[in-house]
Amino acid sequence: MRLLVCGGAGFIGSGFVRLRVRDHGDEVTVLDKLTYAGRKENLRDVIDKIRFVHGAIEDASAVAEAVTGCEAIVNFAAETHVDRSISGPEAFIMTNMQGTHVLLEAAREHGLRYVQVSTDEVYGSIEEGSFTEQSPLAPSSPYSATKTGADLLVSSYFHTYQLPALICRGSNNYGPYQYPEKLIPLMILNALAGDTLPVYGDGRNVRNWLFVEDFGRGIGHVLEHGVPGEVYNCGGPDECENIDVVRRILSLTGRDESLIEYVTDRPGHDRRYSLSASKLEGLGWRAQVRFDEGLERTVRWYRDNAWWWEPIRSGDYRDYYERHYGRALKA
Numbered sequence: 001m002r003l004l005v006c007g008g009a010g011f012i013g014s015g016f017v018r019l020r021v022r023d024h025g026d027e028v029t030v031l032d033k034l035t036y037a038g039r040k041e042n043l044r045d046v047i048d049k050i051r052f053v054h055g056a057i058e059d060a061s062a063v064a065e066a067v068t069g070c071e072a073i074v075n076f077a078a079e080t081h082v083d084r085s086i087s088g089p090e091a092f093i094m095t096n097m098q099g100t101h102v103l104l105e106a107a108r109e110h111g112l113r114y115v116q117v118s119t120d121e122v123y124g125s126i127e128e129g130s131f132t133e134q135s136p137l138a139p140s141s142p143y144s145a146t147k148t149g150a151d152l153l154v155s156s157y158f159h160t161y162q163l164p165a166l167i168c169r170g171s172n173n174y175g176p177y178q179y180p181e182k183l184i185p186l187m188i189l190n191a192l193a194g195d196t197l198p199v200y201g202d203g204r205n206v207r208n209w210l211f212v213e214d215f216g217r218g219i220g221h222v223l224e225h226g227v228p229g230e231v232y233n234c235g236g237p238d239e240c241e242n243i244d245v246v247r248r249i250l251s252l253t254g255r256d257e258s259l260i261e262y263v264t265d266r267p268g269h270d271r272r273y274s275l276s277a278s279k280l281e282g283l284g285w286r287a288q289v290r291f292d293e294g295l296e297r298t299v300r301w302y303r304d305n306a307w308w309w310e311p312i313r314s315g316d317y318r319d320y321y322e323r324h325y326g327r328a329l330k331a
């Protein structure tokens with residue numbers, strides 16, 4: 001298949017590109033703005049097998065250039081960090097909503113199949129049980145609200161213009177190449193460096209963990225087998241409290257719990273996310289990686305790939321970390 005993968009230089013997008021090039025022989029064009037979270041290094045092993053266009057999804061001329069010759073668009077491009085959406089929502093509105101609109105227009109103009117990569121956060125928090133595709137949308141942060149707005153726009157393009165558009169909503173991803181502001185890589189890198197591990201609130205927030213390769217396979221499955229107009233939830237096989245994730249990381253890195261430091265909670269922090277994947281499983285997808293195995297692989301990857309994270313930990317990220325947590329990272 002000839003694919004336009006938007007946001008393909010980010011964490012999940014680059015994993016998807018690797019999977020499609022390696023296992024499916026797809027011809028891939030990546031369109032990416034290369035924000036702080038997007039790096040060509042994430043595509044190092046496939047960069048000579050793809051076409052790379054440096055540009056923003058909200059820029060119609062960049063999209064027109066990138067989309068030429070493609071049969072489908074898969075959109076990963078987004079501002080993705082909840083904390084950053086609280087301190088500066090504007091970029092989230094521009095990329096997540098305006099950018100999605102520009103891509104939908106391009107898909108409509110060229111008659112392309114369109115997959116929107118979305119998140120369980122559009123459903124908000126759930127005390128018990130799991131969200132299904134019928135659950136009401138109740139986003140609670142500027143990040144999840146802009147992802148919800150984009151999803152509604154995608155659905156409207158199916159209903160109004162019969163665009164063959166689909167939505168795939170993933171639960172919390174983890175794995176190699178994830179930017180270290182997110183919980184798991186943050187804790188792994190701090191533990192490896194002997195830094196304190198800042199845990200929000202009481203650490204009892206529950207997340208439904210999905211290994212990044214499983215999400216990539218799920219999105220590919222929706223692209224190939226999904227019914228236009230439908231939403232598919234791609235939930236991970238295991239749930240875990242944040243504090244338990246942190247304790248497992250300490251044990252995998254040979255550190256003790258004295259490194260844990262509880263910090264002021266994020267405003268409006270959702271307590272629990274949980275996503276039922278039964279609809280996507282009915283289509284033939286299954287998560288292959290359980291949390292124990294995936295976390296061990298992830299810790300090993302960060303330990304073995306300092307070339308990837310050292311420039312991040314010594315660059316702008318240091319300032320972000322200091323501003324956000326009010327403490328400096330160890331050198």
Ligand SMILES: NC(=O)c1ccc[n+]([C@@H]2O[C@H](COP(=O)([O-])OP(=O)(O)OC[C@H]3O[C@@H](n4cnc5c(N)ncnc54)[C@H](O)[C@@H]3O)[C@@H](O)[C@H]2O)c1
Binds near residue numbers: 012036
């Ligand atoms: N990380 C998760 O746990 C998770 C879970 C479910 C769904 N998602 C969704 O998956 C997608 C990818 O998430 P991720 O964790 O890989 O994010 P990421 O922050 O690692 O990567 C985002 C990518 O989008 C690019 N980008 C940002 N703004 C852009 C713009 N205006 N134009 C073009 N490119 C732009 C960045 O440069 C980067 O390469 C997002 O849509 C996110 O909402 C993420």
